[in-house]
Amino acid sequence: xxxxxxxxxxxxxxxxxxxxxxxxxxxxxxxxxxxxxxxxxxxxxxxxxxxxxxxxxxxxxxxxxxxxxxxxxxxxxxxxxxxxxxxxxxxxxxxxxxxxxxxxxxxxxxxxxxxxxxxxxxxxxxxxxxxxxxxxxxxxxxxxxxxxxxxxxxxxxxxxxxxxxxxxxxxxxxxxxxxxxxxxxxxxxxxxxxxxxxxxxxxxxxxxxxxxxxxxxxxxxxxxxxxxxxxxxxxxxxxxxxxxxxxxxxxxxxxxxxxxxxxxxxxxxxxxxxxxxxxxxxxxxxxxxxxxxxxxxxxxxxxxxxxxxxxxxxxxxxxxxxxxxxxxxxxxxxxxxxxxxxxxxxxxxxxxxxxxxxxxxxxxxxxxxxxxxxxxxxxxxxxxxxxxxxxxxxxxxxxxxxxxxxxxxxxxxxxxxxxxxxxxxxxxxxxxxxxxxxxxxxxxxxxxxxxxxxxxxxxxxxxxxxxxxxxxxxxxxxxxxxxxxxxxxxxxxxxxxxxxxxxxxxxxxxxxxxxxxxxxxxxxxxxxxxxxxxxxxxxxxxxxxxxxxxxxxxxxxxxxxxxxxxxxxxxxxxxxxxxxxxxxxxxxxxxxxxxxxxxxxxxxxxxxxxxxxxxxxxxxxxxxxxxxxxxxxxxxxxxxxxxxxxxxxxxxxxxxxxxxxxxxxxxxxxxxxxxxxxxxxxxxxxxxxxxxxxxxxxxxxxxxxxxxxxxxxxxxxxxxxxxxxxxxxxxxxxxxxxxxxxxxxxxxxxxxxxxxxxxxxxxxxxxxxxxxxxxxxxxxxxxxxxxxxxxxxxxxxxxxxxxxxxxxxxxxxxxxxxxx
Numbered sequence: 001x002x003x004x005x006x007x008x009x010x011x012x013x014x015x016x017x018x019x020x021x022x023x024x025x026x027x028x029x030x031x032x033x034x035x036x037x038x039x040x041x042x043x044x045x046x047x048x049x050x051x052x053x054x055x056x057x058x059x060x061x062x063x064x065x066x067x068x069x070x071x072x073x074x075x076x077x078x079x080x081x082x083x084x085x086x087x088x089x090x091x092x093x094x095x096x097x098x099x100x101x102x103x104x105x106x107x108x109x110x111x112x113x114x115x116x117x118x119x120x121x122x123x124x125x126x127x128x129x130x131x132x133x134x135x136x137x138x139x140x141x142x143x144x145x146x147x148x149x150x151x152x153x154x155x156x157x158x159x160x161x162x163x164x165x166x167x168x169x170x171x172x173x174x175x176x177x178x179x180x181x182x183x184x185x186x187x188x189x190x191x192x193x194x195x196x197x198x199x200x201x202x203x204x205x206x207x208x209x210x211x212x213x214x215x216x217x218x219x220x221x222x223x224x225x226x227x228x229x230x231x232x233x234x235x236x237x238x239x240x241x242x243x244x245x246x247x248x249x250x251x252x253x254x255x256x257x258x259x260x261x262x263x264x265x266x267x268x269x270x271x272x273x274x275x276x277x278x279x280x281x282x283x284x285x286x287x288x289x290x291x292x293x294x295x296x297x298x299x300x301x302x303x304x305x306x307x308x309x310x311x312x313x314x315x316x317x318x319x320x321x322x323x324x325x326x327x328x329x330x331x332x333x334x335x336x337x338x339x340x341x342x343x344x345x346x347x348x349x350x351x352x353x354x355x356x357x358x359x360x361x362x363x364x365x366x367x368x369x370x371x372x373x374x375x376x377x378x379x380x381x382x383x384x385x386x387x388x389x390x391x392x393x394x395x396x397x398x399x400x401x402x403x404x405x406x407x408x409x410x411x412x413x414x415x416x417x418x419x420x421x422x423x424x425x426x427x428x429x430x431x432x433x434x435x436x437x438x439x440x441x442x443x444x445x446x447x448x449x450x451x452x453x454x455x456x457x458x459x460x461x462x463x464x465x466x467x468x469x470x471x472x473x474x475x476x477x478x479x480x481x482x483x484x485x486x487x488x489x490x491x492x493x494x495x496x497x498x499x500x501x502x503x504x505x506x507x508x509x510x511x512x513x514x515x516x517x518x519x520x521x522x523x524x525x526x527x528x529x530x531x532x533x534x535x536x537x538x539x540x541x542x543x544x545x546x547x548x549x550x551x552x553x554x555x556x557x558x559x560x561x562x563x564x565x566x567x568x569x570x571x572x573x574x575x576x577x578x579x580x581x582x583x584x585x586x587x588x589x590x591x592x593x594x595x596x597x598x599x600x601x602x603x604x605x606x607x608x609x610x611x612x613x614x615x616x617x618x619x620x621x622x623x624x625x626x627x628x629x630x631x632x633x634x635x636x637x638x639x640x641x642x643x644x645x646x647x648x649x650x651x652x653x654x655x656x657x658x659x660x661x662x663x664x665x666x667x668x669x670x671x672x673x674x675x676x677x678x679x680x681x682x683x684x685x686x687x688x689x690x691x692x693x694x695x696x697x698x699x700x701x702x703x704x705x706x707x708x709x710x711x712x713x714x715x716x717x718x719x720x721x722x723x724x725x726x727x728x729x730x731x732x733x734x735x736x737x738x739x740x741x742x743x744x745x746x747x748x749x750x751x752x753x754x755x756x757x758x759x760x761x762x763x764x765x766x767x768x769x770x771x772x773x774x775x776x777x778x779x780x781x782x783x784x785x786x787x788x789x790x791x792x793x794x795x796x797x798x799x800x801x802x803x804x805x806x807x808x809x810x811x812x813x814x815x816x817x818x819x820x
Contacts, residue, residue: 083212116141226390466590604768611773
């Protein structure tokens, strides 16, 4: 998807979770941007979890996959363990036998005493985030006692009371780990339903959480639990506690005398009140429910209480608070909350509504108010939190349950019927023997009718052949697999050409932590229809067609209903995705593909198929925002930042729309290419301060295609008042955006992620009418690894396209001969 992102100047999007995860402090600091690599406590990057995925069957329509038998043991010499696991997206837990890894020299073996139940556990066992690796043993709020330590362990000994939180390892070498922010490490491994990045290629299993009798963890990620804390009530502190404690300390909201608002009074909120009071701050609870007033003030010790729906109360409290901790996970207005802050006040989101929160610029710019997010905390923060809790007697309010009640507890948690946190008495429960089918333990849920196992479409599909990456080396080689059986509304396509996108490079090397190996890449596909289902009316055998970045969407969400399938929250991408049958999608580096006809694009006969292929990603990525933001009018002045795979097509579309086009680049050497061959009207060297000043205020719009870090204030200065800047290249580092750069002149910023099916078809038709094709270098499949290496060095002008039909099988034969 070519480093794509999308943004809205008035929306702040947060992950769907009861606790924000991943890298929310980064997300909030760059609230206009969404990176494809973002993970969170939702950890859709843990769908990478399936980085070790074999091409096996899927159990249920929404399941990503089952962990293979070989993977379940982690290591052959591992220690037997028993826990309770969910087998499918019903989320029902039952006894389960598995193996913990054999302890290493730096490992601590822990007998689990208690484990809290978090909303994240609920989402994972029900596969709400489509990343469940069944069987799932949940639990990441673990308290227990050390039973054994490795020879290299120095911080713990047998008999110590310890805890384990949301993650069990990280890379330890990145900048974030070095600063004590392991919770934001891109290779952070979650305690439950994660995959150890050091073990992926060795056939490692999914991590199994605290709903089990024991766990083995590197000592660096083990926390010491103060003896003053009751263990059952300490367990939730390892997630909920550090989630609210950490941002209070980071943002200076832990100073006596400050005034802190706590929005919401649930599992996170009640702990936030306790910590804030222990810090010596004045605490006001803000809630929609007047009935919680007595609980907040009388029981938890808050100083004041505001009903957020009472405009009189809210107006009277405006401008009085130094900081706000927002723990609410449902959608709610944030402008009234921001109004409570003093100038330069700080609001921190730790609850993540599914629906984007509306953030008008006026709510934060006047007064210099700030917003941030937080995901749990690093090891250092978590230990400091526990020590502080021990000194001040801070614990969670809990309801302790036995393991055989856990399914009922999850049902109640889903209805928010708990005050305030469930904790499982693991050691005190009879865990039962896990025979793989639930053992003989009592399960307190209503019995369900047994359903016969249905084969996924892939299990009896048609043979296919392609090239796939098998591991993080990214090296591609021949690979046999199956396409699904053609349905009535499907089109079967013989792949002729497939473009190579930077997204393919990131995925095959697992740079975003989400590779589902083996990966057959490719989402810029042009081919010919070979067969159609009985219900297909738009295509016939022999038609030349294309398939872009995605092959399915839910069709029922607001985005889909408005024709914006590319922003569907359950979008199924063409390569390395998971379809609604639970099967991994395989891309265009293959001889054929089967796609629902609603997601197939007709390719005009006037376009060369090889040059048309990149239009299905790069082309629609620049065409869509031009049309959407009115940058397609003759006579308008368009700036194009960067002259690569995206930029050269933006120039072509801009000229075809009849606009004046200026290319902006850091490289003077690209002037002749931009103006002489691509037809741009002008060229600016972005490092030439005088040239940039001379062009200030002259452009109606700017399309920024650059994926590297770069200054955007000078680019915004090129815009006329009310001008529009669209970011389609997504740098890994946050772009620095002083508010004055857009407020002065009423300038606007937006982002764009590819385009919808309708937009893609309109783009393709427009390209056909105006003879717009990508400038490509066609390569044989046997040369694809060299092409990927060159792409990584930006050594291509401007897009590689693989001649799939002409070279796939010959290249495979050559590879086989070379191997022999």
